[in-house]
Amino acid sequence: MNIAPASPTLRGDYVLANIDLVINALRTEGGNTVVPVNLPTSTADLSGHTLVGTYLDPSRAGRQKVIDAVTAALDQLSPPPQASNIAQGSVTVTMTWSGTRNEDLHVYEPGGAHVYFANRQGQVGYIDTDNTIGYGPEHYYATSDAKVLQPGAYHLGLVDFRAADDETATIQVATNDGVILTKLQ
Known part of the structure; x- marks a missing residue:
């Protein structure tokens, strides 16, 4: 158009x-x-x-x-075909926020890895997007490979890097089956 x-x-x-x-x-x-x-x-x-x-x-x-x-x-638009290389059960965490300051997503994997902007690669997943200028997203991807995936609790956190008290963050957890959790913080 x-x-x-x-x-x-x-x-x-x-x-x-x-x-x-x-x-x-x-x-x-x-x-x-x-x-x-x-x-x-x-x-x-x-x-x-x-x-x-x-x-x-x-x-x-x-x-x-x-x-x-x-x-x-x-x-006339149609959704893109599902990529054949995406494993079922993959977990993603996406964080966005309401302002222009920097917020940071932190993921603590069951094996002890702390995945965040300064350590993007964990034992199970990695942060592939780290937005530092505002609104997000920040994005973490965990594999579903049974040889790599760790059973247990994955702890999510956010750090208000620049003391943005007036901002609201949204964290969304999804699998290939869809969104399983959306949380406003």
């Missing part, structure tokens, strides 16, 4: 307003095969080029065309 395309030729659905002065100026340089939608001018958006003021304005016809094209594109 293209909105305000500058290209003289396109693949797929698009919405271009006839009042879009920016794109019309660019179109003079190339071919003119992209047909615009006729929209009335507005004093709220003299350029005719802003996304909200022109293309998503509820009083203009372009909005419905955008909604229809996005809906059609979403209807």
Whole structure:
């Protein structure tokens, strides 16, 4: 889905307003095969080029065309095939948080390994994502290989690295069968 395309030729659905002065100026340089939608001018958006003021304005016809094209594109999506190399029973822990400060996920495996940002590899799993600039995610993956997996309790923790008292963290534990726990902290 293209909105305000500058290209003289396109693949797929698009919405271009006839009042879009920016794109019309660019179109003079190339071919003119992209047909615009006729929209009335507005004093709220003299350029005719802003996304909200022109293309998503509820009083203009372009909005419905955008909604229809996005809906059609979403209807064509299908979930990706399940990767064949993912073992059943694999456990993942994902942590996100509500602010821009750094939060850290810590996992204590039954064999004693402490897995966190400074020691990403444990005996059973590893942290493959350590977000330090905010919102997360931080992500831990434990194998389901019977030769490696350790029975026992896995303890999860979070460290408020920069004393972000006003932030809320969400920890989600999932297996290949789906989410088994979501906890707000």
